[in-house]
Every structure is written in structure tokens, then in C-alpha cells.
Amino acid sequence: MKCDIAMTRVVSPISPIWCPGCGDFGVLASLKKALSDLQIRSKDTVIVGGIGCSGSIHNDLECYGIHSLHGRLLPTAVGIKLANPRLTVIAAGGDGDGYAIGVGHFMHSLKRNPSIVYIVMQNGTYGLTKGQPSPTAVVGYEGNVDMPFDAVLTALSIPSTTFIARGFSGNQSQLTDLMKKAILHANSNLGFGFLEVLSPCVTYNDTYKEWREEIYDFDAEKGYDPKNRVLAFSRASELVSQKRIATGLIYTGTAKSLETNSLNSEVPMALQDISLPANIPRYEELLRDFR
Template identity: 45%
Template sequence: MTTTFTPKDPVWCSGCGHYGVRGALVNALSELDIPAHETFLLAGIGCSGSIQNNVNAYGYHSMHGRVLPTAIGAAIANPDLTVIAAGGDGDGYAIGMGHFAHAIHRNASVLYILMNNAAYGLTKGQDSPTSELAQVAGHSPALDGMSMGLSIPGATFLARGFTRWSDQLNGLLIQGLEHVRAKKGFAFLEVLSPCVTYNDTYPDWDAQMYNVDEDPDFSCTDRGIAFQTIERLRSEGRIASGLIHQGEQSAFEANWIKEGLCPANLEAHEPQKNLDTLHDIMTSYST
């Protein structure tokens, strides 16, 4: 029997930036005509993580900080799926930082949307790696995901959007989805998505955002220029928004296919045998 679930309405606070991310994602999926049964949305733990309940697609709620390895596994196992991972800045830049760096480096065709509110929203507003002022440790500048991404050779798509700049955000989501559907590798989109309840950054970010897409001196294909621009803007108290970097590098799953490991030869790995083993393990917990 097949059961189809209607996505629930979000439970976020009124005014939460995450509504803007969800709206833009729904628009982009519809604009590109990507059917729900070919879309797999996985998410980490946090207010951001509940987005996978609210979009018409297959959904999976991973452990905190572990959404990327799960999403990469899904993309390798079934290349027909459009695989999207989502999570917060706590999820991706703190507990999940190791996976984040290696996901960019490995370059599997997954779109990763990191909803950055510079706080741990779900656990009531503690500082995160992107908080400007660490309350306990004194002043600590925010970690910048774009600079981090640019420092990793092999990065093929790095972008930053802002929920209040919805036209640009829609466009970046479409570009990110096209990147992964063309199997060009990992697309990383950080979205500044304020937590209006515990850390309302709307006034600051409204004043700080700088659109590199409209800067004729900016080049998203030159990592050096992108890095210099982000750092210069940062020293001026500005935040770069737009398509930050696009590069070329063979996708992770392409190498797997070349080696004959995936997906045509997946049967050789006897997935049914693994399912039986998994079943035995799960049963052992209940006895």
C-alpha cells in the first residue's frame, strides 16, 4: 500500500526567516518542474530542520550535524533523485563542520541550503559559530561560510542569499538546483534567515548586505577575486550576497560510476543482504 502525506504547515514563529527559505525552495522546484517523487529533502536538527516536513517531496530528518553524509549517500545510490540537504548554522558550522568541509571537497551532486540565523534557534538562542559576539568568550568575529568554501579546492558552487532579497534568493536556488541536476557537483547556498525571537538580525543585515551579482568588478569564476572581495567587504562591515563562486571539477559520483561501484553495480553489493542484517540489528534492540 502506498501512503501519500500532505506536507504540514510550518511551526516556526511568526516572522521567522525560514518561511522565506521554504517559499523560495517551493517556487524553485515548481519553476523547474521537478516532480515531488524525484525530490528528496533531508534536514538536520533545529528549527531549520523541520523544513523537510513542509515541502512536497520525500523527507528525512537526520541526526544533528549529520545531514550531509546521509544526503551524499542518497545521491550516490539513486542518481535519478534531486537531493537537497538543509539545516541551520549550528547544525552545519558547529557539530557538522567536518562533514561540511569534506562535502565541498568531495563534490557530490547535492544542494545544501544552510539557514544561517547566527544563533541556535531551537534550543533558545545560544551563540553559534556565526554569532558576531560570543557571550561567554568575549568578542569573537563571525565565521564566514563563503570564505571557508573558497579555501577548499574543488568547490564548484558557492552562493549566499538573504530572505529579504527574495528575487535573488529564488534565482540562486534555481541555479543551485540546475547545478546538481546537471551533475556538476556540490552546490552550497547559505541563506541569511533571521531568528526574530532570539536574535533579530534583520535591521543589521538589511544595512550590511552587498549584492556582488550587480558589481561589474566581481568575478564568480575567479576564486582569488571572490576571496579578496569578501574579506574587503567584511572589513567594511558588509556581507557579500549573490553567486560567490562557480568552478569546474568532476562530481564525486562520476568517479564512482567510472570505477564501476555505482549505481549500475549496486546490485553486486547485495543491498537485500544489508537490509536483512539491519533488520536483525533493529530486532535485537527490542529483545
């Protein structure tokens, strides 16, 4: 029987639809450069976008892309990685997506340590829906009374996290370097490469000036040891109390990755040879289950 339903559709990258000056342009430029410098081929790359202005980033790169459900980009990306661990899997979305509706998946991804990269474009607002306070919004922004959520401190408090970094879309060379490190971490099966990017929303929350003043860059500090979790936590939380923001490679450590824990010696799903005639009775049995 001929099947007319195409499983994939090939489309060319389009130009971003972001407002001129949006921080996400810097994220896209760094991501393109990081993938190209690391010579990772388009056919081996999957970007899972969230919902929000930031979540359209996969449309602007030549690679496989999925626009996931709001807050569900991480389970989608983890599923792809488990099905085919040879792929470079990058989940990329906003702070509303990841730290509000998707916060449960964020916590469990930090805990389970899957070897994917997670880029959060943090702008302290829900850009796409016109500027409501997100969990990272500062007190006073659009009537917000809550203290902002700090994802780096949260990630540091989970013992199985292995890569925690924060960049700024106004510092392209550092951001590209952090992206390369996060991708290499995940592609070496060392676990979850979490990279928050301070990526201002110039339309609803233009924070370029404040963030340039508030950033404290651990990469620029001689002798800072990103392998020391306790020190990383105390230094980053001290900075929060001084209204400063830690950036750079904040922590890197070791823990078993999710694929190591779950796949054991099994051949991952997407790499199994499903063409074998011997499999036909198994398919028929499977289909019978659904009748």
C-alpha cells in the first residue's frame, strides 16, 4: 500500500521574525558559529524550539527542527536523544517556557542528566504575548511583586548537574565559546549542558544597559575553579544578594548521563534495523494489539 503522508518536510531556513535589536539575534549568531566551528553537520543536528519569540530559533538554521508544545521542549528533546544518541540535540526556548509552565521538566532534566544542550533565552518577560512578567522578572516590572527565580542557583542545588553556564547576547565571543563547551559536553555523553543566555527583549524589557553593569564574569576571574560546586553556589548566591549576575562557565562536574543509565547495551530505537523480514511477525503481533 502506498503511503501519501510525508513524515518530514524539507524547508529552507527563513529570516528571523524578531524585532530589530532583540537579543535572540546574538544567540542565533553564536549558535550558528558554534555548530560551524565544531563542524557538526546539519543532518546530525536537531533543534527543539519552545513556544515564544525565542522558540522560533530552529526556523532560522539549516538542520532538523521541531516547534514543541509550550514548556514541553525538554521531554521532546530527551526522547529524540534516547532514540538516536548519535545526534546533536539542542533544546532552545524562553524563560517563560522553561521556568514557568516547563519548570517541572527543567528540574527533572537537571536531575536525570540527559546528554543534550538546553539554551534558555532569558529576557525577564513573556515577549511573544506582549510583555507580562515571567519568573525571572525583577520586582516592579509590570506590577511584579515576586523575587526573581535564579535558574543557575537552582541547577547548582541539584547534585547530578554537570554543566551550568550563563552567557550574554551582548558578548558574542564568550557566548560562542560557552555554546561550544555545552555542545562538546553533551556530545561526549557527559550529560546536560545547561546554558542560560541573558537575551534582552528590546520591545518590552530592554535590559542591555542594566545587565552590562550587573554582570560579573567568572570566566574573567583568574583562579576561579568551575569544578567546585560549593564555591560556585556560594559565589553565585552572594552575587545575587549584591544585585549582580554571575556569567561564564559557572560549574562543570561529573555524573552518569541518562543514556548510560537507561540504554545499557540496547541498540537505540532509531538505529535498529527494521528492514529484516524476521521482524514482520513482530509487527503483525504489535498491530494485533491495537485492533
